[in-house]
Amino acid sequence: MSRMVLVISEDEVLSLVSIKDAIEAVEEITRLQGLGRAYLLPRRRIYTGSSVLHIMAAASEDHGVSGLKAYISTRDKTNFVVLLFDNSSGELLAMIEADALGRLRTGAASAVATKYLAKESSKILGIIGSGRQARTQALGIASVLGVKEIKIYSRNPENASRMASELREKGFNAYSVGSYEEACKADVIVTVTNSKEPFLKAEWIQEGVHINLVGSNHPSRSEAYPEVFERASIVVTDSKEQAMIESGDLLAAVKANTISWDRVYELWEVVLGRISRRSWEEITVFKSHGIALWDLALASLIYRRAVSKGAGKEIPFKGYLKSLSCC
Structure with a gap:
């Protein structure tokens, strides 16, 4: 039977x-x-x-x-x-x-990382990207932080405006902005794009920011320049084993000597309290690949x-x- x-x-x-x-x-x-x-x-x-x-x-x-x-x-x-x-x-x-x-669990993972690594006072969320994964990033992070403002930048302005409108209908103060740099004027930054070339520059990152790098899970793609990792006090990923195979961002940073693998932690270490933010001015990064x-x-x-x-x-x-x- x-x-x-x-x-x-x-x-x-x-x-x-x-x-x-x-x-x-x-x-x-x-x-x-x-x-x-x-x-x-x-x-x-x-x-x-x-x-x-x-x-x-x-x-x-x-x-x-x-x-x-x-x-x-x-x-x-x-x-x-x-x-x-x-x-x-x-x-x-x-x-x-x-x-x-998949969209829900990816947004949830960024939310978990943000819950443990972002400053408690974080109010402004900047999102770069407006595609299929971007909305659950916003909803997830807003569930764990008292977000007062959501900025969205996309190379497709119409998509960014549409996403902002959808979030406003859910009660959020969301709006589109005109540049990567403007989106980075935030307490928490999310990059969720399919970019093959890095665009997130270290000089745009303010003290105390938490960054979720979500878009790249292939060695030929990256979102952040290697210098971003050099500025970060804490760099976390979901699986170092998987990152060593497919993380375009981290592979490039290791090659550029702006970080070494022994400085990359896994998210479970944060959840269990082994790794934590020590001061408000520290920059923290979560490199998500999806596990x-x-x-x-x-x-x-x-x-x-x-x-x-x-x-x-x-x-x-x-x-x-x-x-x-x-x-």
């Missing part, structure tokens, strides 16, 4: 969890990562002439699940899916459409809520053949 697997759609994901749920889930799995009870495999990529397949995986003792996220990028779009498995039975529990999930632990934590929560609320669609799935003879 085939077991039933729950298929959960993008719309259902959005109805089941909020950005605040995602922040709690990411913070908890980051704590478990530091305690050695959650494990991950860094992202790997397979290139063809017309597409790129991305695969990343994680497991958690406390959540009782393992899983992977796979997504394929073509010239036209990217499709995402998370597969969630039960650690005890080995059964496939769920297949989850994972574009919204499978975040996907796993949020997927686990989505699955549990879908089961309790009767959401999703069940389909039969066996995944193994009892018979020794199959061919």
Whole structure:
């Protein structure tokens, strides 16, 4: 008899969890990562002439699940899916459409880093980029800080204005600005772009700023010039192992000798209190790449809520053949 697997759609994901749920889930799995009870495999990529397949995986003792996220990028779009498995039975529990999930967990991770590393008095958020990931960055950070003002700069002014309008409808004092430098006149800066060349200059960074570098997760892309890391007192990433493979920003900074890998910490060290801001004037940086632990934590929560609320669609799935003879 085939077991039933729950298929959960993008719309259902959005109805089941909020950005605040995602922040709690990411913070908890980051704590478990530091305690050695959650494990991950860094992202790997397979290139063809017309597409790129991305695969990343994680497991958690406390959540009782393992899983992977796979997504394929073509010239036209990217499709995402998370597969969630039960650690005890080995059964496939769920297949989850994972574009919204990915945006939520990425915004949540920046929120967690900002919660622990930004000055408590931070009021102004500057966002560079206005694409698919930018909105959850704003919503996530605003959930952990008393944000009074959100500045948005984009090379596409129409997109920046549209995003500002959407945030104003949610009650935020948001507006677009005309330059990178103007967006950097803030207490917290987020860069969330697909830029291949760095644009964030060290001379634009004011004392006491916290920076979330989110856009680059490929060695051929970067957002910050190496000198930004030289000015930072604390540099944190999600996974040093993954950063050494794909962080265009950090790889360039290490090559330029503005930072060394032994000065790069992981987010769990911040969450567990091993690393912290020591004074208001320190500059702190979180280099986010996106790790499978975040996907796993949020997927686990989505699955549990879908089961309790009767959401999703069940389909039969066996995944193994009892018979020794199959061919």
